[in-house]
Amino acid sequence: MHSSPDETTRSLPRRAFLGGVGAAVVGAATAQGAGAFAGTSSPSSSLSGAAIPAADMDALDLLKRMLSFDTQNHGQGGNTRPHAEMLKAVWERAGVPVEIIDTPQPDNVHLIARIPGNGAEEPLLVLGHSDVVPVEEENWDVDPFAGDVVDGEIYGRGALDMKGANSAMISALLRHVDEGATFDRDIIVLTDCDEEAGDYGSRWLAKNHWDKIDAGAVLTEGGWFLAQSDKTTPMLITATRQDNVYFNLDLVATGTATHSSKPMPDDSAVVKVSRAISTLSEWEAPVHLTEVTREYFEAIADATSDRSFAKAIRLMLKAKSQPSRERAARLVVKLSDYPYLHRALLRTTHAFVIQEAGYKENVIPSEATTRVNCRGIPGGEKPREFVAAVRTLLRDRDVEVKVIGAEGESEEEALSRLDTTWATPPADLDTDLWRALSDASEATYEDTPFAPALFEAGTSLGPWRAKGVPGYGVYPYVLSNEQLIGMHGNNERIYVEALKQGSDYMYEVFGAFRTDEG
Structure with missing residues (x-):
């Protein structure tokens, strides 16, 4: 039975997703801003002094907005500007400095937000792409650009790869900003274009704007959060340190x-x-x-x-x-x-x-x-x-x-x-980012093992790897094999509760770099 995106989704078994705030919340944020994380922390001001809308800190609400933009890349880039403008407004409401970087291809743009830290450590770059592969719309059960929630899963092109990861990471960072966090480093959030195909992806950006994306470590897409045979109970949390x-x-x-x-x-x-x-x-x-x-x-x-x-x-x-x-x-x-x-x-x-x-x-x-x-x-x-x-x-x-x-x-x-x-070696595991990924797994998924892995696909990490910068990858939500097959396929989808817990996981990861009492 199909439910509308605004209807309450069914709960998965409690053992399936054990995290903090996300596991206690059911349903999406309302248009009035009564988001999934509303009331979960004491009110605080953003960098600009204005309260961040609760909906911007809700991974599900944010993902629905991301999915509503058609950013299909048919081989020569996509129209990513409207998506970037939406995210730019999200960052601006939080008082975070943000800019759109135009490429030679009209409306195919990069977005860079920078949360300023105290400069004690080199910047951390959070790398996520906005473009998605094309859809065979006639083979989908739902509109691939509507963000429909059906039986506890959110459908849409990019739900898994990788707007879901982007929403989990960005919503987690905004929770920290809302709490008045101080980080020991700048956190750069790059939402790039042309990851799936095209001439103006991260390599073009690195060649023309390296000063804006120079970092000491990078976190992007990659590692899978695998389930036991019941398809929902976390079995193994992985982060990738090497691409095929x-x-x-x-x-x-x-x-x-x-x-x-x-x-x-x-x-x-x-x-x-x-x-x-x-x-x-x-x-x-x-x-x-x-x-x-x-x-x-x-x-x-x-x-x-x-x-x-x-x-x-x-x-x-x-x-x-x-x-x-x-x-x-x-x-x-x-x-x-x-x-x-x-x-x-x-x-x-x-x-x-x-x-x-x-x-x-x-x-x-x-x-x-x-x-x-x-x-x-x-x-x-x-x-x-x-x-x-x-x-x-x-x-x-x-x-x-x-x-x-x-x-x-x-x-x-x-x-x-x-x-x-x-012959390029895997990323070093003796870094504070790797320790943060590991510690966050224990905090969010309790006794579920955590391990490094190889990513069978590819990422935008090339420019940083070429300079010896350690890069790691996670898709921060527990997936079934059927959902994994939906990557670049039909009916792409992820569990709503897994997305929320994934946002909690990312909150713990970024929390490792806070210097305040939060």
């Missing part, structure tokens, strides 16, 4: 162009590339465990309530040979409640994403191409090793395997660049 290596291959086949009334199956580009896809789809790259992924799987084995799953993980970690490691890994994936996530953390992955062939229905085309998006594990199999393996696999399929580099790059230049990314 992103690269693309093209499978290209050529054949005879001719009239479609006289097919030539043995010389058809489409048939050739289809056979190559079939072969590659049935193949997996070998399992590679690194220091980061070993620690992650060890933590899951200790945290899960599923004994068979834990046993399979330990068999995989103790395997002495590659064949036994592969067998155990298959069992791990089979038994996992998050099979696609865990498969992606074990090996280089390949996904078929774009196909191009033909231009007219009565013409058999002379060329067919399939783009294969790949993600490699840093410190595991090198991208160049994966490419060599794919070429060996497809050597009899009459297709060319092309490495897709940057414009003007040769294949060797592209592979050398990927070698450098592959």
